[in-house]
Amino acid sequence: MDTRHICQNCQRPLAPDTPMGLCPQCLIKAGFRSGLETGTATDRRPGFVPLPIEALAKVFPQLEILGLIGQGGMGAVYKARQKQLHRVVALKILPPGIGAERGFAERFTREAQALAQLNHPGIVTLYEYGQVQGDALSKLDSQAAAPNPPPPLCFFLMEYVDGVNLGETLAHGRIPPPEAMSLVAQICDALQFAHDQGIVHRDIKPENILLDRRGRVKVADFGLAMLRGGETEPAVGGGSPLSALALTEAGKVVGTPRYMSPEQLERPGRVDHRADIYALGVVFYQMLTGELPGRSIEPPSQKVPLDVRLDEVVLRALERAPERRFQHASDLKTRVELIAGAQSSSAQAGQPPLASGPLRRASRRLQLAAALIILAVVAGILLAPALRDRRPPPTLADPLGVAIQTIRNEIGRQLREAGATYDELQVTLAGQRPNGQPFQVSYRGLRHFKGTDGSTPRPDGTFRMDYIGAGQWQGALAGTRFTVSVASKENINVPFVNDPAVLGEWKSVDFVADPADFDPSKPPTAGELPFPGITFLPEGKTPQPWLTWTRGLLIHHGDQTASHYEIRQVKGRACLFLEWKSGDFTISGKKPHYYVLQQNSTTIQRSNQ
Amino acid sequence: MSASVPSDSSSQVSDASHRPVFVTTHWSIVLAAANTGTADAQVALESLCRTYWYPLYAYARRRGQRVQDAQDLTQAFFARLLERRWMADADPARGRFRTFLLTAMSRFMADEWDKRRAQKRGGGVGHVPLQLEDAETRYGCEPADTCTPEQYFERRWALTLLDAVLQRLRAQYEAEGKGKVFAALHPSLAGNRESPPYRELGAQAGLSEGAVKVAIHRLRKRYRSLLREEIARTMAPGEDVDEELRHLFAALSEPA
Numbered sequence: 001m002d003t004r005h006i007c008q009n010c011q012r013p014l015a016p017d018t019p020m021g022l023c024p025q026c027l028i029k030a031g032f033r034s035g036l037e038t039g040t041a042t043d044r045r046p047g048f049v050p051l052p053i054e055a056l057a058k059v060f061p062q063l064e065i066l067g068l069i070g071q072g073g074m075g076a077v078y079k080a081r082q083k084q085l086h087r088v089v090a091l092k093i094l095p096p097g098i099g100a101e102r103g104f105a106e107r108f109t110r111e112a113q114a115l116a117q118l119n120h121p122g123i124v125t126l127y128e129y130g131q132v133q134g135d136a137l138s139k140l141d142s143q144a145a146a147p148n149p150p151p152p153l154c155f156f157l158m159e160y161v162d163g164v165n166l167g168e169t170l171a172h173g174r175i176p177p178p179e180a181m182s183l184v185a186q187i188c189d190a191l192q193f194a195h196d197q198g199i200v201h202r203d204i205k206p207e208n209i210l211l212d213r214r215g216r217v218k219v220a221d222f223g224l225a226m227l228r229g230g231e232t233e234p235a236v237g238g239g240s241p242l243s244a245l246a247l248t249e250a251g252k253v254v255g256t257p258r259y260m261s262p263e264q265l266e267r268p269g270r271v272d273h274r275a276d277i278y279a280l281g282v283v284f285y286q287m288l289t290g291e292l293p294g295r296s297i298e299p300p301s302q303k304v305p306l307d308v309r310l311d312e313v314v315l316r317a318l319e320r321a322p323e324r325r326f327q328h329a330s331d332l333k334t335r336v337e338l339i340a341g342a343q344s345s346s347a348q349a350g351q352p353p354l355a356s357g358p359l360r361r362a363s364r365r366l367q368l369a370a371a372l373i374i375l376a377v378v379a380g381i382l383l384a385p386a387l388r389d390r391r392p393p394p395t396l397a398d399p400l401g402v403a404i405q406t407i408r409n410e411i412g413r414q415l416r417e418a419g420a421t422y423d424e425l426q427v428t429l430a431g432q433r434p435n436g437q438p439f440q441v442s443y444r445g446l447r448h449f450k451g452t453d454g455s456t457p458r459p460d461g462t463f464r465m466d467y468i469g470a471g472q473w474q475g476a477l478a479g480t481r482f483t484v485s486v487a488s489k490e491n492i493n494v495p496f497v498n499d500p501a502v503l504g505e506w507k508s509v510d511f512v513a514d515p516a517d518f519d520p521s522k523p524p525t526a527g528e529l530p531f532p533g534i535t536f537l538p539e540g541k542t543p544q545p546w547l548t549w550t551r552g553l554l555i556h557h558g559d560q561t562a563s564h565y566e567i568r569q570v571k572g573r574a575c576l577f578l579e580w581k582s583g584d585f586t587i588s589g590k591k592p593h594y595y596v597l598q599q600n601s602t603t604i605q606r607s608n609q
Numbered sequence: 610m611s612a613s614v615p616s617d618s619s620s621q622v623s624d625a626s627h628r629p630v631f632v633t634t635h636w637s638i639v640l641a642a643a644n645t646g647t648a649d650a651q652v653a654l655e656s657l658c659r660t661y662w663y664p665l666y667a668y669a670r671r672r673g674q675r676v677q678d679a680q681d682l683t684q685a686f687f688a689r690l691l692e693r694r695w696m697a698d699a700d701p702a703r704g705r706f707r708t709f710l711l712t713a714m715s716r717f718m719a720d721e722w723d724k725r726r727a728q729k730r731g732g733g734v735g736h737v738p739l740q741l742e743d744a745e746t747r748y749g750c751e752p753a754d755t756c757t758p759e760q761y762f763e764r765r766w767a768l769t770l771l772d773a774v775l776q777r778l779r780a781q782y783e784a785e786g787k788g789k790v791f792a793a794l795h796p797s798l799a800g801n802r803e804s805p806p807y808r809e810l811g812a813q814a815g816l817s818e819g820a821v822k823v824a825i826h827r828l829r830k831r832y833r834s835l836l837r838e839e840i841a842r843t844m845a846p847g848e849d850v851d852e853e854l855r856h857l858f859a860a861l862s863e864p865a
Contacts, residue, residue: 007799008799009799009800018768019768019771019772019775020772020775020795021796022775022795022796022798023799024767024768024771025858025861025862026799026800027775027799028767028771028854028858028861029858030798030799030800030829030832030833030836031832031833031836031837031840031854032854265855265858265859265862266859266862
């Protein structure tokens with residue numbers, strides 16, 4: 001890309017085709033509604049107005065609707081009472097258009113089921129969820145001319161929190177540091193609990209942090225951001241990656257801009273729980289200083305009299321690169337508790353207490369302990385006498401298992417970030433016992449990851465891995481050698497050469513609606529391709545021509561295309577079927593096309609554009 | 610070669626008391642009038658096409674069409690669109706203009722290859738003047754990169770939109786006799802923190818130093834309003850401007 005200029009504001013290179021020479025991304029950013037303004041008239045979602053209580057009461061006969069509590073981008077919230085249980089609840093109604101989106105029903109069910117697992121004092125509990133027919137509401141929809149039946153109304157029944165949200169509190173100014181630290185610690189508990197279940201909030205902001213009358217924190221709207229079409233976490237263990245991908249709409253950014261981590265804005269498909277940590281950092285900053293952090297983040301202690309150790313916590317949570325932040329909400333909490341003086345052990349930066357309180361509890365916090373233990377392994381101090389394969393999560397009693405778990409997580413993360421694709425990850429750890437004898441331990445696990453090619457992961461200073469060929473990495477962690485084997489298991493009947501060369505030239509033969517209908521013996525009807533030629537490459541080899549088909553689902557661009565290919569044997573010939581679906585519009589009467597192509601020659605060559 | 614500015618982009622969407630109001634954003638009008646084809650809808654559709662045709666041309670070229678074919682395709686596509694042949698098929702409940710356009714265009718291109726028809730220059734093409742002669746020059750200046758046609762279209766769309774908004778903003782300022790103010794202060798729209806000192810800007814803008822800060826604030830406010838308005842123009846009922854903004858941001862962030 002031609003980089004004659006750099007944007008002064010965001011440091012990104014400026015292409016020559018920018019509007020009036022200004023940075024387009026900064027221009028877009030300038031268009032967001034700021035958190036505290038009410039916005040102009042055009043901001044209101046056209047057609048979506050909060051429903052009058054009488055209409056709602058008809059749809060939910062089992063509830064007594066007490067009033068409208070609030071309204072936001074994700075719908076309207078009402079206070080209600082369950083008639084049978086006499087329990088006061090919060091009823092959240094999502095905007096009507098949402099139910100009709102592609103893939104929504106699956107996301108909705110899946111998210112709600114996951115949310116229902118979040119039973120934690122710091123998280124607003126989900127009681128029920130579902131969809132109701134909104135017939136009574138169609139007259140209220142301003143687009144009553146629509147001939148289609150009104151889409152079903154999606155609702156959540158949740159715990160009602162009698163109190164305020166943090167946004168309202170912050171509107172009155174800063175929060176004293178002791179209170180702020182106490183709130184943050186509670187939020188960390190809630191976040192860690194959810195992260196342990198594999199749920200990322202994605203929209204942490206003051207409005208979503210509720211405070212009840214006893215000053216207890218309740219985090220609301222967990223995972224609801226996903227319903228707007230955000231990408232889900234990679235399938236953990238079970239669940240085929242294809243189905244997970246089928247429901248994502250990668251490229252869609254969800255969240256509130258001011259609290260969104262850089263990766264949420266730039267690479268929404270690669271967001272993990274550390275985005276929540278970033279958002280928490282913004283909220284923490286806001287609590288301490290009364291303001292949002294600016295582009296160059298001024299340490300809070302310079303704005304407000306504070307313990308300077310808090311600066312480090314806030315700034316670390318706000319690191320641009322996720323790997324530089326706290327890796328777990330519980331780590332953040334531990335730091336904050338130390339500073340708050342809750343523990344009498346040494347409070348030197350970076351030295352967490354090993355034997356005391358927090359680290360003994362949840363096994364997930366072992367990452368911190370593991371780092372120490374690995375160093376200890378090298379020093380030959382803490383080696384366990386018996387070596388055995390352990391499945392995660394290991395306990396403190398098995399330091400080597402912990403080490404393997406840590407390495408495995410680190411490798412997985414680094415590979416993921418480098419865009420590696422693999423099905424099996426095997427970690428072999430080799431080192432020396434205190435008595436000089438060598439040892440070797442292996443761990444094998446299955447993971448599904450999507451991505452491009454397996455290039456060398458970035459070193460992060462303490463952990464380095466080198467690619468040594470054919471899915472093997474070796475590295476050293478604090479002096480201990482290890483080898484990682486990455487094996488790919490793919491079943492395809494057609495010979496699929498997994499080398500950097502191009503697979504061949506393919507010419508279009510026909511368009512069919514269903515691959516099963518294709519009969520290669522019939523003369524072709526279509527003739528020429530609409531594009532000059534497909535180069536079929538193994539996943540993500542660069543440089544990529546503009547048309548590259550990856551295995552499985554091609555993550556679409558924006559919210560446009562979702563395409564996939566299959567190679568099938570039809571009457572003894574290998575045929576490549578490309579399906580190309582576009583957008584969320586279905587033009588009625590047209591089914592998705594399959595472009596059928598047949599291999600033209602056996603020579604490996606690159607097609608010309 | 611900028612898009613011309615339609616003067617009728619009113620879009621009152623709601624009033625303060627939250628009563629349901631009739632939606633008047635352009636694309637919503639078009640969708641609502643799917644079968645009946647009112648004059649308002651036709652005007653709205655033409656206005657949208659006038660602004661956003663170039664990303665489609667670029668898309669067609671990106672898909673490998675030769676210059677002449679891309680010109681013909683784009684021309685024919687819009688002619689067909691304006692004859693409202695596809696409006697009946699569009700789902701009126703959802704979908705914004707941007708996605709509709711891309712989908713319809715890709716279908717159109719696939720259909721054309723299906724039928725292998727000689728391109729017909731549709732009747733009534735004079736409704737929407739597409740400056741096709743200049744289009745290729747414009748396309749030739751674009752940075753060559755390795756993204757897909759769809760990514761390309763999305764990026765082009767975002768840039769076209771921004772361009773249209775900035776041109777409109779400039780036109781407004783010039784109409785109010787404040788052309789110098791716009792010329793001096795428009796870099797502040799990208800949030801430039803390291804702009805020249807206000808005194809210098811004031812000299813360029815013909816304003817006092819103190820007035821510069823206010824002028825910048827007003828300019829930004831008006832820009833934001835125009836940008837959101839323009840986006841809303843292409844939204845369907847039930848859609849969120851902020852969501853589209855985020856999408857556009859992501860589209861511009863694609864590695865080029």
